[in-house]
Amino acid sequence: xxxxxxxxxxxxxxxxxxxxxxxxxxxxxxxxxxxxxxxxxxxxxxxxxxxxxxxxxxxxxxxxxxxxxxxxxxxxxxxxxxxxxxxxxxxxxxxxxxxxxxxxxxxxxxxxxxxxxxxxxxxxxxxxxxxxxxxxxxxxxxxxxxxxxxxxxxxxxxxxxxxxxxxxxxxxxxxxxxxxxxxxxxxxxxxxxxxxxxxxxxxxxxxxxxxxxxxxxxxxxxxxxxxxxxxxxxxxxxxxxxxxxxxxxxxxxxxxxxxxxxxxxxxxxxxxxxxxxxxxxxxxxxxxxxxxxxxxxxxxxxxxxxxxxxxxxxxxxxxxxxxxxxxxxxxxxxxxxxxxxxxxxxxxxxxxxxxxxxxxxxxxxxxxxxxxxxxxxxxxxxxxxxxxxxxxxxxxxxxxxxxxxxxxxxxxxxxxxxxxxxxxxxxxxxxxxxxxxxxxxxxxxxxxxxxxxxxxxxxxxxxxxxxxxxxx
Numbered sequence: 001x002x003x004x005x006x007x008x009x010x011x012x013x014x015x016x017x018x019x020x021x022x023x024x025x026x027x028x029x030x031x032x033x034x035x036x037x038x039x040x041x042x043x044x045x046x047x048x049x050x051x052x053x054x055x056x057x058x059x060x061x062x063x064x065x066x067x068x069x070x071x072x073x074x075x076x077x078x079x080x081x082x083x084x085x086x087x088x089x090x091x092x093x094x095x096x097x098x099x100x101x102x103x104x105x106x107x108x109x110x111x112x113x114x115x116x117x118x119x120x121x122x123x124x125x126x127x128x129x130x131x132x133x134x135x136x137x138x139x140x141x142x143x144x145x146x147x148x149x150x151x152x153x154x155x156x157x158x159x160x161x162x163x164x165x166x167x168x169x170x171x172x173x174x175x176x177x178x179x180x181x182x183x184x185x186x187x188x189x190x191x192x193x194x195x196x197x198x199x200x201x202x203x204x205x206x207x208x209x210x211x212x213x214x215x216x217x218x219x220x221x222x223x224x225x226x227x228x229x230x231x232x233x234x235x236x237x238x239x240x241x242x243x244x245x246x247x248x249x250x251x252x253x254x255x256x257x258x259x260x261x262x263x264x265x266x267x268x269x270x271x272x273x274x275x276x277x278x279x280x281x282x283x284x285x286x287x288x289x290x291x292x293x294x295x296x297x298x299x300x301x302x303x304x305x306x307x308x309x310x311x312x313x314x315x316x317x318x319x320x321x322x323x324x325x326x327x328x329x330x331x332x333x334x335x336x337x338x339x340x341x342x343x344x345x346x347x348x349x350x351x352x353x354x355x356x357x358x359x360x361x362x363x364x365x366x367x368x369x370x371x372x373x374x375x376x377x378x379x380x381x382x383x384x385x386x387x388x389x390x391x392x393x394x395x396x397x398x399x400x401x402x403x404x405x406x407x408x409x410x411x412x413x414x415x416x417x418x419x420x421x422x423x424x425x426x427x428x429x430x431x432x433x434x435x436x437x438x439x440x441x442x443x444x445x446x447x448x449x450x451x452x453x454x455x456x457x458x459x460x461x462x463x464x465x466x467x468x469x470x471x472x
Contacts, residue, residue: 001234001235001238001470001471002238002241002242004016004017004234004241004468004469004471005241005242006039007224007248007249007250008222008224008248009041009099009149009176009177009224009250010099010127010128010148010149010176010177011149012097012099012127014039014040014041014099015038015039015040015465015469016224016248016249016250016251017035017039017040017041017250017251017253017465017468017469018040018041018043018101018179018226018228018250018251018252018253019031019032019035019040019041019042019043019252019253019257020043020103020187020228020252020253020254020257021043021044021045021047021101021102021103021130022045022103022187022188022254022258022439023045023046023047023048023049023103023105023108023418024045024047024048024049024415024418024419024422025045025048025049025050025082025264025418025419025422025423026045026258026263026264026265026422027043027044027045027103027257028044028045028049028050028086028089028090028264029044029085029086029087029088029089029090029091029092029093030089030090030093030262030264031257031260031262031263031264031461032044032086032090032094032100032101033089033090033091033092033093033094033098033100034093034094034262034460034461034462035257035461035465036090036093036094036098036099036100037093037094037095037098037462038461038462038465038466039465040099040465041099041100041101041128041250042090042094042098042099042100042101043100043101043102043103043130044083044086044087044090044100044101044102044103044126045086045102045103046079046082046083046086046102046103046104046114046115046118047079047103047104047105047108048061048075048078048079048082048385048415048418048419049079049082049083049085049086050082050085050086051078051081051082051084051085052085058423059078059081061075061078061419063075063381063383068382068383068384068392068394068401069384069398069401071381071382071383071384072109072110072383072384072394072396072401074383075109075110075383075384075385075415076109076110076113076114079110079114080113080114080117080118080121083102083114083115083117083118083122084118084121084122087100087102087118087122087125087126088122088125090125091122091125099127099128100125100126100127100128101126101127101128101129101130101151102115102118102119102126102128102129102130103129103130103131104129104130104131105131105132105133105134105189106131106132106133106134106135106136106139106387107133107134107289107386107387107388108133108385108386108387109383109384109385109386109387109396110384110396111131111387112138112142115129115142116142119142119146119148126148127148127149128143128148128149128150128151128176129142129143129148129149129150129151130150130151130152130153130179131150131151131152131153132152132153132154132179132181132189132191133153133189133289133291134387135159135162135163136152136163137163137166137167138167139152139167139168140167140168140170140171140174140175141167141170141171143171143174144170144171144174147174148174149174149175149176149177150171150174150175150176151176151177151178151179151226152168152178152179153179153181153191153228154178154179154180154181154191154211155180155181155182155183155190155191155192155193156191156193156207156210156211157207157210157211157213157214158193159191160178160211160214160215161214164214164218169218172218172219172220175220175223176223176224177223177224177225177226177250178211178215178220178223178224178225178226179225179226179228179252180204180207180208180211180225180226180227180228181228181229181252182201182204182207182227182228182229182230183196183229183292184198184201184202184229184283184442185201185204185229185230185294185441185442185443186228186229186230186254186294186441187229187254187255187281187294187295187439187440187441187442187444188254188293188294188295188439189287189289189291189292189293190283190291190292190293190294191291192291192292198283198285198292199283204227204229204230205240208225208227208246209245209246211225212225212245212246212247215247216247221247222247222248223247223248224247224248224249224250225246225247225248225249225250226249226250226251226252227240227249227250227251227252228251228252228254229252229254229441229442230441230442230443231251231252231253231443232255232256232443232446232450233471233472234251234468234469234471234472235471235472237251238471253468254441255273255440255441255443255444255447256464256468257461257464258270258273258444259273259274259447259453259458259459260458260459260460260461260463260464261458261459261460261461262460262461264422265422266421266422266423266424266425266429266433267429268424268429268430268432268433269421269424269433269438270458271430272296272430272433272434272438273440273444273447273448274447274448274453274456275448276296276440276444276445276447276448277445277448278445279445280296280297280444280445281294281295281296281297281440281441281442281444281445282294282295282296282297282301284301284304284305286301286304286305286308286410286411286412287411287414288386288389288390288391288392288408288411288412288413288414289386289389289390289414290390293439294439294440294441294442295437295438295439295440296438296439296440296444298433298434298435298438299434299435300417300434300435300436300437300438301437304410304411304412307365307367307371307409307410308365308410310344310348310353310365310366310367311359311363311364311365311366311410312337312338312341312344312345312363312364312366313337313341313362313363314326314335314336314337314341314362314363314364315335315336315337316335316336317336318336319336321338321339322336322337322338323336323338324336324337324338324339324341324342326342326345328356329356335364345366348366349366352368353366353367353368354366354368354369355367355368355369355371355372357372357375357409358406358409359406359408359409359410360390360405360406360407360408365409365410367409375409378391378392378412378413378416379391379392379393379407379409379413381413381416382394382413383415384396384401385414385415386414388403389403389414390403390405390407390408390411391407391408391409391411391412391413391414392407392413393405393406393407393408412437414437417436417437418436418437420432420436421433421436421437421438424436450472452467452472
């Protein structure tokens with residue numbers, strides 16, 4: 001195994017080991033601070049991070065106003081307070097000279113206002129801003145305003161080229177690095193394009209070489225590329241180290257920091273990681289963002305999958321094979337479906353899925369009355385955590401604050417489920433973990449087979465980084 005040498009990033013030498021930012025309330029000041037103190041680059045997620053009261057207790061994010069627009073303002077204030085608290089914690093742990101990055105999602109609700117307010121109130125504490133989930137054209141402008149480096153997250157050279165030409169060329173001096181997040185292997189939301197098959201992964205090496213080729217056209221020979229997605233043992237990436245064709249390379253770790261003593265995730269979540277098998281992580285398109293995302297195949301995802309499978313198209317009048325009348329509701333309304341779909345509906349109704357919900361695609365899904373009430377309540381309780389949400393039809397842009405489409409009952413409230421899993425506790429913790437969204441990279445199954453974690457061993461962040469530096 002080649003030696004893992006420091007690289008220069010953002011004007012300072014650091015180990016080429018980056019902590020991947022994970023919201024909500026997962027990549028905290030504690031985890032980031034310890035990662036940075038160990039010589040790498042720690043990353044705080046500024047995505048509805050936890051804030052604390054005077055006694056050190058987590059402040060519950062409870063929404064008291066009536067309208068979505070008002071709740072959106074509440075959410076922004078919670079996010080700002082949480083981001084500030086986490087930055088201060090990280091800096092206290094890491095010391096004044098370590099590298100601390102903040103991670104935001106461009107498509108999260110109020111992203112620009114949130115990161116600007118956090119940077120205003122934590123001057124000289126954050127060294128870089130990492131940003132993905134969309135095309136963050138304004139990222140370079142924000143970074144230049146505050147005199148810090150920026151790290152766009154992209155999934156292709158083509159995406160970086162578009163960002164550079166439109167915006168980043170105006171502030172090249174603040175580009176600290178480019179994160180290549182593999183769209184088939186990374187956890188969370190992934191940047192698959194319409195031309196890419198979600199079920200046919202491509203080798204990352206040619207894609208990163210193409211990214212470097214494009215960067216060199218703009219004189220970015222020495223700007224690091226950060227490989228993210230499926231990085232577990234560095235011995236498996238040895239040919240990337242000191243590779244002149246690739247140039248400076250760092251590696252981002254998203255899944256492995258979850259199973260450390262400093263990781264804030266609930267113990268039930270840590271225990272679940274140890275039980276995963278290869279294939280347990282599921283690339284799906286249920287997210288209200290509209291992006292593909294990678295998460296553990298648990299009861300939560302299986303219910304979403306089954307919900308979409310209980311779906312039929314229909315006509316308001318007999319039309320083609322949609323010539324079988326189906327009467328529904330207390331008023332005896334009628335739609336027309338195919339004979340095959342009418343038989344499927346009868347089977348669903350016999351199982352208790354008797355409630356119909358209309359989708360933006362002019363189809364109906366069938367759910368239980370309890371699930372229908374839950375979906376409709378979650379839609380009504382929307383607090384605008386995304387810039388646009390297909391589940392609730394929210395948009396942060398006025399004057400209507402709607403995306404113009406019907407709310408989609410095949411999706412879910414992402415803020416609700418991520419808050420629930422991040423704070424799962426008590427005797428029902430295992431049930432909460434199984435019934436909420438558990439983002440994960442595809443390599444997470446290796447917790448159960450990597451000898452480093454044998455016999456229930458949970459390392460400190462420092463022990464994990466020391467282990468990674470050996471190649472394993």
